[in-house]
Amino acid sequence: MSIKPSGTRGRRLDPDEQVAAAFTSGLLPKDISSIDCNPVRSKLARKSQLKYDNEYVLWKAYKRKFPGADPRNMQCMKHFAELVGRSTVGRLDEEGRATVKTVRNKVRVFMAQWERVNHLSIPRVVHDSMVPYIKDELSDKIPLSTEEKAPTFLTIQNYLEMEELLWQGDYHNYIHEGSRVDLSTLLKMHCYTSARLQEICQAKYKDLVCIVAWKDGEPEIKLSFKREKCKNKAESQKKPKHPIYERLDPAPPLLAHPLLFLLSIIISSNAFKNYRTVDDVLSARAPKGKYRIMEWAHDALDIPVFPEMSMDGPTEKAKNDASWGKQCSEWAKRAGFLDGMGLHAPRREELI
Template sequence: MGKKRTAEERRRHAEENGFDDDDTDVDDNPVPRDVLDYTKEKYDVQMELWFEYKKTYPKATPHKLKTLKHFAEFMAKSIKGVLDPKGMPTVQTVRNYFRCFVSGWNIDNPKSLISRDHTDSITNYIKGPLKKKLGLSTATRPRTYLTLENHMYMERQLWQNDGHEYVHDGSRVLISGKLKCHVFTSARVGEISEGESRRGTGKGLRYKDTVMLVA
């Protein structure tokens, strides 16, 4: 471990690296986190619903719990449920849509954030009073798993029926290995293979940078 530097020594080092007292190139605005375009599109859909709500309630503000409760009800009423026989949306769907709205608002309005306390309160409202008032559904989609028959179909398609001419001879082996990776791992395979929701992000491994051992 090197000798501990004093604060004065560190200040001199910062100045030698170009730091000065001019702070005109920075501002006091909060900085929202970066989100993928696909995610931002989901946020924008709920923001559009908020603007539609504002046409009827022009003085509405998301910083009042009463307004947020009313908007959550409006949001729930606007959803066509798929899992419920009566067409009612599920509690989870309403919660997800509301979270998208909050995220969209906070990104677009960094100086006027919706507080975490308000968000938590509306989550409890959706799960409790609103669920009871509207009869929101608690149905969930049944989990589906890849069967051995499905897997064999994919392998036959790849090795017997795929007429694509691959640039690299090993590509077909790699694809087969990656299919098995998707089947046998619970990890985020989107970090290995670029997923639809991460298209164009540069996430995922390239063929020439990948070494895969298949036993």
């Protein structure tokens, strides 16, 4: 309902009239006691919410043992931080000690969740004291491990060995042969873009824009990958985009070309509106000096680009990002990457 009363066309309301008009509809309460006084915090993503909830469970157990516990108290917060450090089992340390980084993260998440649940704030001095306390005092007192997971890098040789295994000698029992195409394409997406697991796995065709244009007098297909599932960008219209080009310089071998494998998935899914075969796609042309959008079929817009596979083929469910991360690491192990591989490793300039 507009607050602009009749007869005011061309004239702005003065502040008193604006206030009066806001109450005219009767929807704005005059008594502010009906409005809660809790601070408003940004909404957590589903996975983040699970993480925050899990960290709060330990506090509930601690609270049952110490009913008067309050993390706004410096002594209490230090005591609880020590409990976190002593009760967390580490994976990097041979003796199972938690790392400084892990304990810092757990304590940080707990404090944030406590403030969310209780609608109160932990004093800044307590909050800021936890990092040096954990790093400088608890690390010696417990002691905590200072180990950090060494970064892994996917070299060109590693990449070739993974692809060779996948297509020529992989003993893994894939639920459907289409899985091999998807796995190879997903790995290439991580090599050629900086997108996160969820952003790639959850992509639907409406998130992609495919065009045919011209480059140096030759037709070229380009695919723009808009990352709707992007961290901290849920409310922004400016999503990161990663164009993938047909003509790269220097040109990679076909086995490492991301667009070739993406097109095979797109064509097999009948995702194009007007192009059904490889010949149709390769024959597409734009007017000279311009480009043409290769439209998606209407019924393909909400289909995941990388679906979960069943014995009968692709399903309507998007590939689980955690599952893909584990599958890729296991694939790397079978190819001789002894410690597995996180999906930051493929972001290598040599492959681009």
